[in-house]
Amino acid sequence: MxxxxxxxxxxxxxxxxxxxxxxxxxxxxxxPKSPHPWWELDKRGIDAELKEFAQLVIDALKGLPDNDKELQHLLRAASALSQVERSPAIKVALIGAQGAGKSLLTNALFDCDGLSITGADGQACTSAITRYAHYPGENDQDGERYFFAEVRFFNAEKMETMINEHARSYYYYQNDDDSDDEDEPRVKSRRQDEQDRRAKDTAEDVFNTLFGSREKFLECWSPSAYKSGEFSGICQHKCDEAIAKLNLNSQRVATYMGNDQGKLLERIKPFLTKVKGEVCLWPLVDSVTVRFRHDLLQQGIELIDLPGWGDINLSRVRHAEDIKDSVDVEILVADTIRIASDDAVINNARAAITLRGAANVRLVATKIDSxxxxxxxxxxxxxxxxxxxxxxxxxxxxxxxxxxxxxxxxxxxxxxxxxxxxxxxxxxxxxxxxxxxxxxxxxxxxxxxxxxxxxxxxxxxxxxxxxxxxxxxxxxxxxxxxxxxxxxxxxxxxxxLPAQKNLDDYSTHVNVLVPAFIEKAKRATTESDRDAGFRTLADEFDCMRHAFFKDFLSQTQCAFRNISKNCLDKMRADANTYKELVNKKLTKHWFALKGPTFNKILKCRGTVPQGASKAKGLENGCNWNKELSDLLAPGFQRSYIKHVECMHDMKRALSEALDHTHCRAIRMMDDSSANLVVVEKAKKKWMDVRPKMQAKLKVLMDRIDRIEKRTLLWAMMEGDRDNNLVSCITDGHYDAVFGAAPALKPNPNGKKNPGYVSPKIKFQRDIMAKLFLLDKDHFVDHIITHFQSEFDRIMNSVLAEHFDDVSKLLETFSATLRGQAPVDYMITQVGEDIRSELLRLIPTLEDKSAAMREKMPKRIKMEGGAAAPIPEDDIAISDNINVVDLYEKESKRKRTGEGSTTRVVRIKKASETAVKRPGYR
Incomplete structure (x- = not known):
């Protein structure tokens, strides 16, 4: 302050x-803004000149023939130049406990009272994830300010999960049986725990909403209907029926509008929280996106208000954690009187720093005036x-x-x-x-x-x-x-946050796209640039590219799978030790619990918060998942450290593979039948591609670094995550054990409760031992296998996305070469006239382009830095690059201390190639 x-x-x-x-x-x-060249940039001037630039070309192209593909392409490109294409918005999440002041903070940040619901009435203000994003249209006219909301509903799978969890909470509250002695008469309900009551109340609210009233809900509810799955099916139908009354699009999104934030809030409030006397569908809502015009949003920020800590519906908590994992920046909000003492705040901050770095994490102490x-x-x-x-x-x-x-x-x-x-x-x-x-x-x-x-x-x-x-x-x-x-x-x-990103967008548009368009216009209007050798070169490049990429992705994915497997081999080798620890945890501690306590924990899927239960032994709460996770944490920690080291070698291997790609392309051009002028022009354009590929590799490795950290936090339950590795295995086990019961005793006299043939608690423990502790099908084996499969799935997806990006870059280069080739259709007289007009316009376009470049900062720091220079020696390249072999070579070089060994490479110079090529003219 x-x-x-x-x-x-x-x-x-x-x-x-x-x-x-x-x-x-x-x-x-x-x-005032933080010092940055972005704020001094004459954006309005550049935007105006871009529109004038595009309009000049559009006017010159009026009346162009429909079959003139070249001019049609120029028209589309000119229209796209009129506005700078902005990168995706930076996502910022507001995270904190219920009542921490996130909603009022949101209103203050946007100078917009009533934009977000505050907790003035004493209850949770928002139960749905709320996004605040820029509305790109020109919607502020005549002093009016319009607000739009997009209400997105869960897909069928997530909705079914949510319904089943609520039904489960309601059923076990109404049919609570934690008796340790099945031979004793069952007593209808001991004193219920507050957590059970809250879960039941929430479930009841949801079902009353779906059915329209409590009476209609109870008409469909029965324990037998719950066990058979009939009730869940009815609820699913009710959900579909409820949202079908709304005007949804194919993405299950309903749109609302208001002249001000208050009118919009009135319409969407039932999708955010419980409103007395109204049908409220907030339990079915995936997220609500509120769009309006504000300088902060226009700069490229999307603010996401996540529901406060304390939600007891596990499926909604995990959905919120999935959203949190996707954001770029976390702002943790807590009341001033609790921020320094609240372990949830500190633990979440530590996890966020580990994943994103301190630069992308902020703490906000609210209510300092209290x-x-x-x-x-x-x-x-x-x-x-x-x-x-x-x-x-x-x-x-x-x-x-x-x-x-x-x-x-x-x-x-x-x-x-x-x-x-x-x-x-x-x-x-x-x-x-x-x-x-x-x-x-x-x-x-x-x-x-x-x-x-x-x-x-x-x-x-x-x-x-x-x-x-x-x-x-x-x-x-x-x-x-x-x-x-x-x-x-x-x-x-x-x-x-978005200042550098925005500056880069303008820089790319003004310094790259506009000059590239002028080059296209020159090619379209200058006959001398139409050399048949470019098409030949493009065909040869495509053959090389397809051959190169045929196995490159699969090899890289295979190498990554081998690395993840090798990194977990130490943990597999120590599996017996971990199994002994897990066996001891279950047999000496969990199985020693009394039946009511044991069943209470199972019913809560292993997690009972402190103060949530009055059962004996649960005064301080418990977290079985965390206990298991802590036992396995050393193994995952060692695996993470080893994987990080391996990625250093893999980065060098992939970089070398890109060098091979570059050198093979140069060699292909040198050996091409195209003439020297064509080859030199193509090589000059190709030199601009390599830094872009290296920059994409850096982005890939940065993403992998984040994935490594995120999966480690997922495996070790840092920040008390509900969405964690252990729960993926144990949720089903806990449900199976909790629902297990031995056969009933023969009942010839038709007694209401004949009892079980064996003690229920012993039967449940035996079932749990089979699910967790069988040596050939042990919980530890399941955990390691699931971790690797999930990690490999994420890596494969990221690699596929990266290679697709690189492939598009190479396709663009190929298209650039083909753009130099002669057109394969007749140019009409109208087309000739338009080209003549466009040719006279080119000096004006070049002047405007130069004027726009003058408005840009003189020196712009590019992300990733400059690419390393290509060695002048010739690389001995095989036609088939094997990423696994390159990685093994890099790791071997590291093991033998040969990291600084100089490669013996040689690239033939163009002048040498030209002299030696027969038939050179």
């Missing part, structure tokens, strides 16, 4: 009051004692002025006392913020200074008070000025 000035003496206060008696509404548009007069009166020491003394003196002067009936004097003194009280509050807020920052920094001891996330201290309520009225009287002014509320600082951080 900003440094505070000392309180003014009363003699100076009247001058202060003159300038602060009535203050203007805060204008966030005047807030101080009562009693709390302020307890402040002592300098400078509090002096300020309180000044307040006391002001009170005495106020009483004296009242006795003397000095109305004007008393009013000034009253305002002065109010001013001093604000100063006292500001001082306490500042000191408390500094103390919290210091305390949180100690929580991250052991990390470097670069691993400590920045902390913002925010008061959204005081900020909103500063923007509600055009003029704010002295008596209504909040204690904290807008700059002290922390909201401008958070907004400045958000604005800085």
């Amino acid at each position: 900003a440094a505070l000035d000392e309180p003014l003496p009363f003699e100076e206060f009247p001058n202060y009051l003159k300038t602060h008696k009535l203050v203007d509404k805060y204008d966030s548009s005047e807030e 101080l009562t007069p009693n709390q302020l009166s307890q402040c002592s020491g300098p400078p509090y004692d002096r300020i309180k003394e000044m307040i006391q003196e002001a009170e005495e002067e106020e009483n004296r002025a009242e006795e003397e009936d000095d109305i004007i004097g008393r009013d000034t003194i009253t305002k002065y006392k109010s001013y001093l009280q604000r100063c006292l509050k500001q001082r306490k807020i500042t000191d408390r913020a500094n103390d919290i920052t210091l305390e949180i920094s100690t929580k991250f001891q052991g990390r470097s200074a670069n691993d400590l996330p920045d902390i913002f201290h925010a008061s959204a309520s005081d900020y909103m008070d500063s923007i509600k009225k055009t003029k704010i009287k002295f008596a209504d002014q909040p204690a904290l000025s807008p700059s002290m509320t922390g909201i401008p600082a958070i907004r400045q951080f958000l604005f800085s």
Whole structure:
């Protein structure tokens, strides 16, 4: 927070009051941005010139023949040039407990009161994931500001999972049987736990909503209908019936609009939370995207408000965690009084830092203005004692002025006392913020200074008070000025996130795409550029490219699978040790629990939060999944470290493979039958492709680094993740054991509860032992196998996406070569005239292109840096590159200390090739 000035003496206060008696509404548009060339860029000027540039070409191409493919292509390209294509928005997630103040913080960040539902009524404000994104249309006209919302519903699979979980919670609450002695008469329900009650209440709300009333719900509900799956089928039909009444598109999205945020919120509120007296479909909602025009969103930010911690529906919690894993930046929000002591905040922050780095994680302490007069009166020491003394003196002067009936004097003194009280509050807020920052920094001891996330201290309520009225009287002014509320600082951080990305978008458009278009126009209008050798060269390049990519992807995926397998071999070799630990955990600890406690944990799928149950042994809660995960954590940690090391070798192997690709293409061009002029032009264009391939490789390795970290957190349950590796195996096991029961005793007399032929708890333990502890089908084996298969699946997907990207890059190069070739159709006289007009226009286009480049920053730091120079020696390249062999060579070189060995390579120079080629003209 900003440094505070000392309180003014009363003699100076009247001058202060003159300038602060009535203050203007805060204008966030005047807030400074973090220094970056993007903010100095003349974007409006460039946008205007791009439109003029495109319009000149479009006007010149009017009346072009429909069969003139070349000019048609130019027309499409010119239309696309009129606007800079922006990269995908940076996704920022707001994460925190229910009631932490995320919704009010959202309203403050967008200067938009009522945009997000706050928890003023005492319940969870939003139960659905809410996204705030830019609406790209020109929707602000005649002073109107339009708001749009896209409500996306779960697909059938996720909806079925959600229904089954709610039905399960309702069934086991109504039919609770945790008896340890089945021979004793069953008692209808011991005292229920709060967690069970909350889960039942939530399920009841969902089903009442789906069926229209509690009575209709109970007509369809019965234990037998639940067990047979009939009730789940009816609910699925009800879900489809409920959303079918909405105007959904093929993506299961309904769209709503409002002239302001309040009107839109009225329409979408039932999709966000429970609304009394209305049919609320929020349990069926995947996410709600609110779109409107705002500078922050327009810069390329998408803000995602995730439901607060504390949701007891596991399927919804895991869905939220999936969304969280996809974001670029995490902002963890917590109440000021809890942020330094809440383990959930600290643990989630550590996990986020591990995955994304501290630069992409921020902590926000909300409600910093939450101080009562009693709390302020307890402040002592300098400078509090002096300020309180000044307040006391002001009170005495106020009483004296009242006795003397000095109305004007008393009013000034009253305002002065109010001013001093604000100063006292500001001082306490500042000191408390500094103390919290210091305390949180100690929580991250052991990390470097670069691993400590920045902390913002925010008061959204005081900020909103500063923007509600055009003029704010002295008596209504909040204690904290807008700059002290922390909201401008958070907004400045958000604005800085997409700055470099936006600058790169403009740089690519102005420095690459516009000149490339001019080159296309020149080729279309200049006959001398139409050389048949380019098509020959393109055909030869395509043959090489297809041969090269035929096995490259499968080889790389195979190499990655081998690496992941090898990295887990140590864990497989130690499997017996892990099995012994798991066996001991189950037999000595879990199986020793009493029946009610054992069944309670099974019913909660292994996790009972502290304070959620009063069952014996669960006073402090328990987490079976975490216990298992902690036993296996050393193995996954070693596997992660080894995999990171292997990826260093793989990066060099893939880089060498790209070098092979580059050199093979050069060799193919040298050996081509095309003439020298064609070859040299093609080689010059090819030289621009290699840095792009290297940049894509860097992006790939960065993604792999994040995947490695994310899967490690997934396996080790960092941050108390509900979506974790162990639960993928245990959820089904827990359900199977909890639902298992021995056969009933013969019942010739038709007793209501004849009992079981053997104790139920012993039967359940035997079932659990079979599911977890069989030596040839052990839980540890399942975990290792599932981890590798899931890791390989993710890697295969990422590699396929990367290779597809590289393939498109090479296809573009091939198309560029073919664009140099002669057209294969007749050019009409109209086409000739248009080309002549376009030829006369080219100098003007070049001038405009140069003018736009002048507006760009002179030096732009490119992501990934410059590519390494190509060696001048000839590479001994085989026609079939094997990535596995390249990786083995790199890892062997590392093992034998040959990392710095120089490759003996040679690339023939073009001049040498030209001299030696027979028939050169």
